[in-house]
Structures are given as structure tokens and as C-alpha cells.
Amino acid sequence: MSGETPTSTPAxxxxxxxxxxxxxxxxxxxEQVPLRQGTEEAVRRILREAFARISxxxxxxxxxxYKRELERRFRAAVAEAQRGRALDxxxxVRPVGESNLGASIVVSEALLPRHRRKGHGGPPASPTDVAVQLLTRNAPAAVGEADLSSGEIDGSLAVRREYVAAAGPSRGAELATRRVEYIVSVPGDPARWFVAAxxxxxxxxxxxxxxxxLVTWFDALMETFRWRYA
Incomplete structure (x- = not known):
């Protein structure tokens, strides 16, 4: 299963x-739901397959x-990702054993502010510092301290952040959630960063x-991450 980051980019x-x-x-x-194009087609296909598994x-x-509630929850999850301008x-969507997993992965991109790209506003920050700043920008309130670490994924600088986000009924989050985010520098374009949350x-x-x-599983999944090149 794969996804594409946008191809209209800076030099x-x-x-x-x-x-x-x-x-x-x-x-x-x-299942992957692309959010830039083909979203409705993917949603309908996944729901159709889910309904076909009902005895x-x-x-x-x-x-x-049951069908109405399943569709409501699925579309709500997709709509939430779209509001965040995610890519995928x-x-x-299929049970693991006898359980349905309450989990999601949202893929998006982060861009450096224009003035940072041009090198204005003081000495440039290290790539790791930039990644941490992008990760924590607009992040939900965390319960306790966040765990930060850095390394490489497929040859690119990567920063990992793990924390617990407080429940927020006003934004549709009835329960606190465990979150792990990876932000990875995009090869060939230092202003762009890949984010998997x-x-x-x-x-x-x-x-x-x-x-x-599930956190252990997601860390293992990110080890399978590979870039696609033009």
C-alpha cells in the first residue's frame, strides 16, 4: 500500500x-484513503466491502x-483528516482477531515558513531543531512530557515524538489517545517534511x-517506509 506526496514543489x-x-x-x-483525489471512490469501496462481510x-x-453507524464513524475519521489538509x-477497516482497532495513521506534509527558507531572521536552526518545531506546532495538549528522539529513515533525517493527548469532547475526542509522530526530511527539498501521525x-x-x-507495531511499520523518486 502506498501514497504520493504532492509533486508541485519549490526548486x-x-x-x-x-x-x-x-x-x-x-x-x-x-486501507488507504487518499485525500487529495479519489476520496469518495475509496470510501464507497471500503464501505461496500465492509457491508459485504456482515453475516x-x-x-x-x-x-x-450498524451500517449507518459504521459509515458515520468512517466518514467522520476521513473528514477530520481532510480538515487537517492531510494527504492520506x-x-x-477489517477486524484483527475478534477486535476492531481504534487507531489511525494520518500522512501530511509540513513546510518551512518562507522567511526561514530564505535564511532570514537570525542564524539557521539545525535540521533536528526545525523538525521538532514543526512537530510541536499546533499540537494538541499533551498529558505529561513528550518523548522525543531522532535518527534516520531511508537515509533521511527523522524525528519521532510520542505523547498522550488529552480527551477533548469539543473536538470529537471522547478518550485520551496515545500518539506517535514521525517527521522526515524530504530528499531534494529541505523546505518540505513528511509527517506520519x-x-x-x-x-x-x-x-x-x-x-x-500498537505503538510497537507502528514503529516497526515506519521501518518499511521508503521514498519514491521521479
């Missing part, structure tokens, strides 16, 4: 290959409400065993 760096997209190897339980022996008076959202409620507690297992 390319002369000495580095130019990344035009990315790849992630997701398990079959997850024909299920009571008709329960099937209708990945959702677990994972969120889960675990089994109802962001610190429970399921949440821990």
Missing part, C-alpha cells in the same frame, strides 16, 4: 535526488443501524497493553 536541490512520493507496507486489515443471518433490524489517512485509544486507556503493542 529542487541540485545535488540530491528528488522524492515524489512514499511507500508503506501495511497489513491487509488496513446474512444477522437480524435485519440490527443490520441497518490509513484506517483498520499514528493515534490509538488502545482498549480504552492510552497506557494499556493494546496501546503499547
Amino acid at each position: 529542487r536541490a541540485a545535488t540530491a535526488p528528488f522524492a515524489t512520493g512514499y511507500r508503506l507496507l501495511l497489513p491487509a486489515q488496513w 446474512p443471518e444477522a437480524p435485519p433490524d440490527t443490520v441497518g443501524p 489517512v490509513y484506517l483498520p 499514528f493515534s490509538t485509544v488502545g482498549a480504552g486507556d492510552p497506557g494499556d497493553e493494546l496501546a503499547e503493542a
Whole structure:
């Protein structure tokens, strides 16, 4: 399963290959919904497949409400990602064992402010400092301290941030969520950064065993991340 980052970008760096997209190897339980084009087609296909898995022996008076609630929740998750101007959202649309995972992955991009691109406003910050600033910009309130670390993913600088976001019923977040975000420098364009944001409620507690297992899974997933080049 894969996604594309936008190809309309600032001038390319002369000495580095130019990344035009990315790849992630997701398990079959997850589906990608592109948010720039083809969104409605993907939503309808995924819902159609989900409805087809409902047992024909299920009571008709329960099937209708179940379908409506499933569609409402799925479309709400997609709409939330679209409001954040994301590129793609990945959702677990098929059960894992007997459970439906309360999790999502939202892929977006972050751009340096114009004045920072031109080198104005004092000495340039280190790439790691820039990544941390972009990660924490407009971030929801965290419960306790965030865990920050840096390294490389597919040859690019990457900064990882993990924290627990407080519940916020006013924004549709009834439960606190465990979040892990990776921000990765885009090859060939130092002004652009790839962002993958994972969120889960675990089994109802962001610190429970399921949440821990899903965070470990997401870290392993990011090890499969690869750039696509023109």
C-alpha cells in the first residue's frame, strides 16, 4: 500500500535526488484513503466491502443501524483528516482477531515558513531543531512530557515524538489517545517534511497493553517506509 506526496514543489536541490512520493507496507486489515483525489471512490469501496462481510443471518433490524453507524464513524475519521489538509489517512477497516482497532495513521506534509527558507531572521536552526518545531506546532495538549528522539529513515533525517493527548469532547475526542509522530526530511527539498501521525485509544486507556503493542507495531511499520523518486 502506498501514497504520493504532492509533486508541485519549490526548486529542487541540485545535488540530491528528488522524492515524489512514499511507500508503506501495511497489513491487509488496513486501507488507504487518499485525500487529495479519489476520496469518495475509496470510501464507497471500503464501505461496500465492509457491508459485504456482515453475516446474512444477522437480524435485519440490527443490520441497518450498524451500517449507518459504521459509515458515520468512517466518514467522520476521513473528514477530520481532510480538515487537517492531510494527504492520506490509513484506517483498520477489517477486524484483527475478534477486535476492531481504534487507531489511525494520518500522512501530511509540513513546510518551512518562507522567511526561514530564505535564511532570514537570525542564524539557521539545525535540521533536528526545525523538525521538532514543526512537530510541536499546533499540537494538541499533551498529558505529561513528550518523548522525543531522532535518527534516520531511508537515509533521511527523522524525528519521532510520542505523547498522550488529552480527551477533548469539543473536538470529537471522547478518550485520551496515545500518539506517535514521525517527521522526515524530504530528499531534494529541505523546505518540505513528511509527517506520519499514528493515534490509538488502545482498549480504552492510552497506557494499556493494546496501546503499547500498537505503538510497537507502528514503529516497526515506519521501518518499511521508503521514498519514491521521479
